[in-house]
Amino acid sequence: GDSVTQMEGPVTLSEEAFLTINCTYTATGYPSLFWYVQYPGEGLQLLLKATKADDKGSNKGFEATYRKETTSFHLEKGSVQVSDSAVYFCALSLMNRDDKIIFGKGTRLHILP
Amino acid sequence: DTAVSQTPKYLVTQMGNDKSIKCEQNLGHDTMYWYKQDSKKFLKIMFSYNNKELIINETVPNRFSPKSPDKAHLNLHINSLELGDSAVYFCASSPRGMNTEAFFGQGTRLTVV
Numbered sequence: 001g002d003s004v005t006q007m008e009g010p011v012t013l014s015e016e017a018f019l020t021i022n023c024t025y026t027a028t029g030y031p032s033l034f035w036y037v038q039y040p041g042e043g044l045q046l047l048l049k050a051t052k053a054d055d056k057g058s059n060k061g062f063e064a065t066y067r068k069e070t071t072s073f074h075l076e077k078g079s080v081q082v083s084d085s086a087v088y089f090c091a092l093s094l095m096n097r098d099d100k101i102i103f104g105k106g107t108r109l110h111i112l113p
Numbered sequence: 114d115t116a117v118s119q120t121p122k123y124l125v126t127q128m129g130n131d132k133s134i135k136c137e138q139n140l141g142h143d144t145m146y147w148y149k150q151d152s153k154k155f156l157k158i159m160f161s162y163n164n165k166e167l168i169i170n171e172t173v174p175n176r177f178s179p180k181s182p183d184k185a186h187l188n189l190h191i192n193s194l195e196l197g198d199s200a201v202y203f204c205a206s207s208p209r210g211m212n213t214e215a216f217f218g219q220g221t222r223l224t225v226v
Contacts, residue, residue, distance in 0.1 A: 032214075043203060043218055045217070051213075093207075093213070093214070100158060100169060106154040
């Protein structure tokens, strides 16, 4: 079935370090791919998205490229800040089929000052 | 203006009670969802409704009953609450038929004691 696998956390980095959170997916069809972020005590917010192969989503210094050949959508940021500490979820949607968004298990990110 | 709002934000109740969580969206979306987030932050879809019609029911105990009086509202009623129902419940909405993102409410933290 359709699924999303992302690296397990927690991930702890120092401020200004480079960040990569890996995400791979399995889907029958052509999904859209998303990264959501959940700050402590809050709901999920869309961070970025890509709807077709080779698209790059970007927002707030974060980037991810839709790689169909490797079925991946890795999240990267060149220089993280303490305020980036949150839980990050990779997700896919196949809305044309059964209106479902499937989430990975989330990766908790801690940034140390 | 809050796009997806759910009430209450916190709910503490005793085992065996019946409770409801309300959700409203003012985005004009056709599809609404309920997700359950456990203590490890894992997000699992519970229900999906499109234009008041149930689309997805993901092996949720029948103590959980969604109700959609109109396409802007999707309420969740839970009968005979159990300790294991303690979690954060998120409502979300999205346009149908498009590979686009879902918009989430702030969550309802349910604690069953």
